[in-house]
Amino acid sequence: MKNILPVIFCLCVCYAEAQKISTRNGKIHFSSKAKLMNIDAHNSTAVSVIDKSNGNIEFAVLMKGFEFERALMQEHFNDDYVESDKYPKSTFKGSITNFSTVDFTKNGIYNISVTGNLSLHGITKPLTAQGQLKLENGFVYANSEFNIMLSDYNIKIPSMVSGDISNNIKIRINFKYN
Amino acid sequence: MKRWKLLTLILTGLISISFLYGWALFNKKTADTAIMKADFKMEASELIKAFEADELNAGNRYNDKVISITGIVSSVSLEDSVLNVVIEGDGNTGAVLCQFSKNYAEAVKKIPVGKKIRTKGVCTGMLLDVVLVRCVPDPAI
Numbered sequence: 001m002k003n004i005l006p007v008i009f010c011l012c013v014c015y016a017e018a019q020k021i022s023t024r025n026g027k028i029h030f031s032s033k034a035k036l037m038n039i040d041a042h043n044s045t046a047v048s049v050i051d052k053s054n055g056n057i058e059f060a061v062l063m064k065g066f067e068f069e070r071a072l073m074q075e076h077f078n079d080d081y082v083e084s085d086k087y088p089k090s091t092f093k094g095s096i097t098n099f100s101t102v103d104f105t106k107n108g109i110y111n112i113s114v115t116g117n118l119s120l121h122g123i124t125k126p127l128t129a130q131g132q133l134k135l136e137n138g139f140v141y142a143n144s145e146f147n148i149m150l151s152d153y154n155i156k157i158p159s160m161v162s163g164d165i166s167n168n169i170k171i172r173i174n175f176k177y178n
Numbered sequence: 179m180k181r182w183k184l185l186t187l188i189l190t191g192l193i194s195i196s197f198l199y200g201w202a203l204f205n206k207k208t209a210d211t212a213i214m215k216a217d218f219k220m221e222a223s224e225l226i227k228a229f230e231a232d233e234l235n236a237g238n239r240y241n242d243k244v245i246s247i248t249g250i251v252s253s254v255s256l257e258d259s260v261l262n263v264v265i266e267g268d269g270n271t272g273a274v275l276c277q278f279s280k281n282y283a284e285a286v287k288k289i290p291v292g293k294k295i296r297t298k299g300v301c302t303g304m305l306l307d308v309v310l311v312r313c314v315p316d317p318a319i
Contacts, residue, residue, distance in 0.1 A: 024262070024275055025257065027258075044259070044260045044262065044277055045305070045311065047305045060305050062302045062304075062305060064241060064303060065302040065309060067311065070206065071206045071209070089303070
C-alpha cells in the first residue's frame with residue numbers, strides 16, 4: 001500500500017501538468033499611429049500558459065525584447081517611456097470568461113473573451129479583450145487585438161512630442177501553444 | 179557685405195550638417211550583432227545559473243550586453259518570422275532562448291539539435307529561460 005501512494009501522487013501531478021499548454025515563442029506586436037510618426041515594435045519571445053482545466057491564461061514578456069526599426073526609438077522606449085531597467089517585464093494573468101464554449105478535444109475556431117490584469121511599468125490594471133482560439137492538428141493558436149492607453153500605466157509622453165506620439169496603443173498577440 | 183555672405187554661408191552649412199546628422203541619427207537601424215564584439219563569453223549554464231541565483235543583479239550585469247554563449251541545442255523553432263533556438267544548461271538548470279534575426283533563416287535551419295554550438299546575442303533578461311535577441315550563429319564547435 002505505501003509503495004502505491006507515491007505512484008498515485010506522481011500520476012496526479014503529471015495529469016495536472018498535462019492540462020497546461022505553453023509557449024516560449026509568443027509574438028507580441030504593438031503599434032501607434034500619430035501625426036509625426038507611426039511606431040511599430042515586435043517581440044517574439046513572450047511566454048504564455050493556458051490551463052485547459054479551468055481556462056486560466058497568463059503571459060509574460062521582456063520589455064527589452066521589443067525591437068523597433070529605428071535604434072533611437074528603441075532606446076527612448078526603454079530609457080524614457082517604459083523604463084525597462086526598473087520594470088523589465090510586463091505580465092497578464094486572467095481567464096477565458098466563456099471557457100465552457102471551448103472544446104480542447106475538437107479542432108475548430110473559438111471566439112473567446114479574456115478578462116484579467118495587465119501589469120506594465122509597475123502599474124496593474126484590469127483588462128478585457130476579445131480573441132480567438134484555433135485548435136488544429138494538436139496545436140492551439142491564440143490571437144487577440146486590444147488597445148491600451150499609455151497614461152493608464154503612468155507612461156509619460158514628453159510634452160514636446162505629445163502631439164506626435166499617440167497615447168493609444170494597439171497590441172496584437174499571436175501565440176502557438178504546444 | 180562679403181563678410182555677411184560668408185557668415186550666412188557658413189551658418190547655412192552648419193545648419194544643414196546638423197540637420198543631416200540628426201536625420202541620420204533618427205533613422206539609424208539597430209546595430210548588427212555580427213559586427214559587435216561580445217562583452218562576455220561563457221557557457222550557457224553559467225549565464226543561466228547567474229540569473230537563477232540573483233535575477234536582479236544578473237540583469238544589471240548582463241542586460242543590453244552582447245553575450246557569446248556555448249551550449250547544446252535542445253530545440254529549433256522555425257515558424258513564420260520566429261527563429262528561436264533553445265540552448266540547454268547542464269541538466270540541472272534552465273535554458274537560454276536565442277532569437278535570431280530573419281536574415282539568418284537559412285543558417286538557423288542548419289543548426290543541428292543535440293550538437294554544441296556557439297552563438298552571440300543581446301541579453302534582455304529572464305522569463306522561463308534567459309533570453310538573447312538579435313542572435314547570430316557562430317561557427318559550430
